[in-house]
Amino acid sequence: MDDFIAQIYRGTTVYGVLHVKPMLVLESGSAEIRPVKSVPAHFTPVFRATPEEVRTIFAAEGKETYEIGASVDDEKIKINLDLERFVERSSAIFGRSGTGKTFLALPLLADIVRQSIASTLIFDMHNDYGYTLKGDRQKFKGLKQLGSIASRVVVVTLDEESSRTRQAGYEFALQIAFAHIEPEDLQMLQNVLALSDVQVNALYTLHRKFPKTWVQKLLSDEVDDEIQALLDGNKLTESTYFAMQRKLSRLLNFKFLRPQTTENFADRILAHLTRGDSVVVEFGRYGNDLPAYVFVANYITRRIHAMYVQMKERAEGGGGEEPRKLVIAIEESHKFLAPEVAQFTIFGNIARELRKYNVTLLIIDQRPSQIDAEVMSQIGTRITCALSDERDISAVFTGMSGAQQLRSVLASLDSKQQALIMGHAVPMPVVVKTREYGQEAYQYFAGDLQPAVERYATNSRKLGRNDDDGLVP
Amino acid sequence: MIVGKVLRANMRTFVFGTRIPESDVPTFGALVQTRNPYRQATIYGLIYDIALKDDERGMVKLMSVANDARDEDIEWLRSQLVPLEVSVLCVGYQMHDGQPIRHGLPPQPPIALHGIECCEAPEIEAFTQQLDFFRLVLEAKDVPCDELLAATIRLAAGTRKKGTARDTFAVACGRELARLLSYDGARLEGLLRRLQYERNSHHG
Incomplete structure (x- = not known):
């Protein structure tokens, strides 16, 4: 177009329209940020917020915060999450594969532990949180290697062989005795193992008849007299029983399931959590086995749920202390929170109401569209990295009034190190360049002994000792 | 210089007669x-019509139908200053x-037989510092609005220095027109062309 004509049209007949959603009010001369209750009058001049104003809004002065990153406009402006509010309700980290969800979640959980905001229980599907976090080209330190919190993190493994191969230390191997399994623990596997409703009901029948030995009997190759009597009495049809047995025989592949165990390891995990420790449950090779992951996560969480409800009720009755806040981090959480299972699972229950009992979820997932809408609406803080599926982008905004305008913001995020944060823990939705996890974070989480550790490493090098663990220094 | 006198007027337009040489x-x-x-x-207006009138003796009419009118007769008749009627659109005061x-309609129209003067370059420049009169022109009835506005802009631009001032x-x-004609893209495009x-x- 001719430059003359372009000069005329530009800003008169053709112009861009910026839609601005009023979010907060910061009175001049005041540091108090309030939610907006009105709209500006017509012809009120619009200015970009100054760095100082942005800093004031996201500094969360006087609160326990975690610096999750910096403003994408100005890297000098740090964006802080209010950690108290973050753990107050269930939260979520969404993003398609490879966008750095784990790199975001790990230091965040580490700081929750460091500041003693809550205990954390991490179902570590891919063995990333405990000792080493696998990057694209290098390894990074897991929670257990961060000096200031190492003593408060307990790594539990389901797969000792894998842990040994990876040279990842662990506190104990989690084993589950058949006698401790309840039908509800297996009900979660209904979809994964394609159990019918009739078969699920049969599990309850068996448990009622043989409370301690029902799993042992069910997985046994031989049909004992008691079972036979049940079949003969038509309390259970043979076809149901054997179909159920066939499907559940997969459990026999789980080496962490044992006829007997030396102790109740789930109770040991609970003891750690109530003491204020954080627990990382490493799945080893079982991380790729969905039934194993779903079973163990459900098994442990059900018991935590029961205990926390009990502790809370006792505390309300004046008979004990309030249970310590607990954040349960689950990856692939849509497996537990899909619409068809969320209302039955313990995770759906926690997401919906367990904050009253001081337990909340940190959902880490790449398919928010597959999570039940009711659960989504209960999520307080959403940290969303890049998503490409339209349904997932829409789902992120489920239950957040007026957030639809942010769709385009979400759709334009970089695929790495950028996230849209909105909800309970930030005063207003904000896009951040997330903090890199590496040397700087190690310094931040370094304990008092860190200087000594570094001196040791330096001296070892000088002395020619090679104890390189393959980690980033 | 007085170029004519008001013949008739209303609030929006007035007409003046003139016998000055056509070149003036x-x-x-x-x-x-x-x-x-x-x-x-002081009332300002834009000339939007110039009508040639027959002379009082009917000589022009006769000459126009004469088969053997001589060139010297036609020249003589022209030198007799045949009256013109010039129509003006009021645009400011x-x-x-x-x-x-x-920029707007004056409180009262001009009065009969009052002299009409052409504005000089500084007055044109001063008058066209603001462009609010565009609306009056665009909304005028029975006036070739677009042509009139284009001609006025050309004349007013001519009073500015060549180069940046004229371009600006x-x-x-153009931007004022774009605002006023935002509802009529085709008309705007024609004017901008x-x-x-x-x-x-x-x-050039």
């Missing part, structure tokens, strides 16, 4: 002024000397 008659789109002495107002020029004025006019043509002619 102000052109279509030119800015002229007259006064309403009762109101002490100034209540007292030194007061700001207002042309762009400002005219402006562009005039501008390129100047540059």
Whole structure:
């Protein structure tokens, strides 16, 4: 177009329209940020917020915060999450594969532990949180290697062989005795193992008849007299029983399931959590086995749920202390929170109401569209990295009034190190360049002994000792 | 210089008659002024029509149908200053000397037989500092609005220095038109093409 004509049209007949959603009010001369209750009058001049104003809004002065990153406009402006509010309700980290969800979640959980905001229980599907976090080209330190919190993190493994191969230390191997399994623990596997409703009901029948030995009997190759009597009495049809047995025989592949165990390891995990420790449950090779992951996560969480409800009720009755806040981090959480299972699972229950009992979820997932809408609406803080599926982008905004305008913001995020944060823990939705996890974070989480550790490493090098663990220094 | 006197007037337009030589008659789109002495107002207007009238003796009519009119007779008749009627669209006024020029209809129309003067370059430049009169022109009835506006802009641009000042004025006019005609893209485009043509002619 001719430059003359372009000069005329530009800003008169053709112009861009910026839609601005009023979010907060910061009175001049005041540091108090309030939610907006009105709209500006017509012809009120619009200015970009100054760095100082942005800093004031996201500094969360006087609160326990975690610096999750910096403003994408100005890297000098740090964006802080209010950690108290973050753990107050269930939260979520969404993003398609490879966008750095784990790199975001790990230091965040580490700081929750460091500041003693809550205990954390991490179902570590891919063995990333405990000792080493696998990057694209290098390894990074897991929670257990961060000096200031190492003593408060307990790594539990389901797969000792894998842990040994990876040279990842662990506190104990989690084993589950058949006698401790309840039908509800297996009900979660209904979809994964394609159990019918009739078969699920049969599990309850068996448990009622043989409370301690029902799993042992069910997985046994031989049909004992008691079972036979049940079949003969038509309390259970043979076809149901054997179909159920066939499907559940997969459990026999789980080496962490044992006829007997030396102790109740789930109770040991609970003891750690109530003491204020954080627990990382490493799945080893079982991380790729969905039934194993779903079973163990459900098994442990059900018991935590029961205990926390009990502790809370006792505390309300004046008979004990309030249970310590607990954040349960689950990856692939849509497996537990899909619409068809969320209302039955313990995770759906926690997401919906367990904050009253001081337990909340940190959902880490790449398919928010597959999570039940009711659960989504209960999520307080959403940290969303890049998503490409339209349904997932829409789902992120489920239950957040007026957030639809942010769709385009979400759709334009970089695929790495950028996230849209909105909800309970930030005063207003904000896009951040997330903090890199590496040397700087190690310094931040370094304990008092860190200087000594570094001196040791330096001296070892000088002395020619090679104890390189393959980690980033 | 007085170029004519008011024949008739209403609030929006007035007509003046003139017998000055045709070469001295102000052109279509030119800015002229007259006064309403009762109101002490100077009234500005744009010439939107120039009509040639027959002379009182009917000589022009006769000559126009004569088969053997001689050239010297036609020249003689032309030298007799056949009257012209010039129509003017009111676009602004100034209540007292030194007061700001207002773009709009004057409080009263010009009075009969008052003299009409052509505006000089500084007055044109001063009048076209603001472009609010565009709306009056665009909304005028029975006036070739678009042509009139294009001619006026060309004349007003001619009072500015060549180069940036002239270009800036042309762009400002275009932007004002774009605002006023945002509802009528085709008309706007036609006008802008005219402006562009005039501008390129100047540059050429």
